[in-house]
Amino acid sequence: MTPTFCCVCGCSRLPVGGSRSRQDPAEALSGAEGIRKPDVALFEIAAKRCAVTTLAEDGWMIGDNLTADIAGGRAAGLRTIWIDRGTSTGQDHGADHVVTDVLQAMEILQTER
Template sequence: MAVPLAILDLDGTLVDQESAAGEWAQQFGSTWSLDSDAVEAISSALAERRPKGEVFAEIVRRFALPVASDDVWTDYRTRMPALVRCTDADRAALIDLRSAGWVVGIATNGMVDNQVGKIRATGLSELVDGWVVSSEIDVRKPEPGIFRELARRLDTALDGWMIGDSLDMDVAGGQAVGLQTAWITTDPASADDPVPTITAASVADAVRVILA
């Protein structure tokens, strides 16, 4: 019998990316004496699902900052690992999966220094069997290659679940490679959205259903 595989997204799924980005925006705004409206605009831009290089170029241009956008992006990647958090309940869920005989991995879009920094700083590196970051293989979710590469690294079949907060990246991507999917959200889906196997408010809630 094949060992089941659980693939999890990182930002917005295992770690609270939005709150951490908001905290970074507050610190950045203080450094550059930006008002609260500017800080809110930066926080909103960071929440968008698009390449962060574009976001930081836009921020520097919009607020006429005398700094290179690449330097701002580097600062963001350097500081974010210390700002993100993973809940105790979600940590326990990962332990439960592995105790039940599952192989557990993380598939995340982003830059290696930032994403691996988060995985290590939160202690997730000790709770999963491995990970893959899009920038190191030049393949992003929802492309099948990133899921296949993670399964290859973990030396296991691509058979199990994809758990994530993005319908387009995680649910649609997981479905394309034959995985069952858990959408982490408290929002309703629209009629045109991919339909996940289950919907849950947190990783812990999803894992309880998966292991039941």
């Protein structure tokens, strides 16, 4: 199975639009949607655009913000990977995996599909 990629973020630099299939990248941008992480609705929009019927179906949230990314992803039923940049040392993170860079996160996605 080809992994699904969904982007849920607050930036406005990513292109939006076009029809999406399960194999195509999709995004849900908080500025365009009018809601922000950790609101579960933003994750639901991304899942719908990825043609995923439930958030927990093959879903992951990768991020470096414990509240918006990790807590938001967990609240949405997603598995989570926290990119620990050393700013929250000793804090309970609740993430499924902890890495120090995006490449390590990608390795996890490849082994856990």
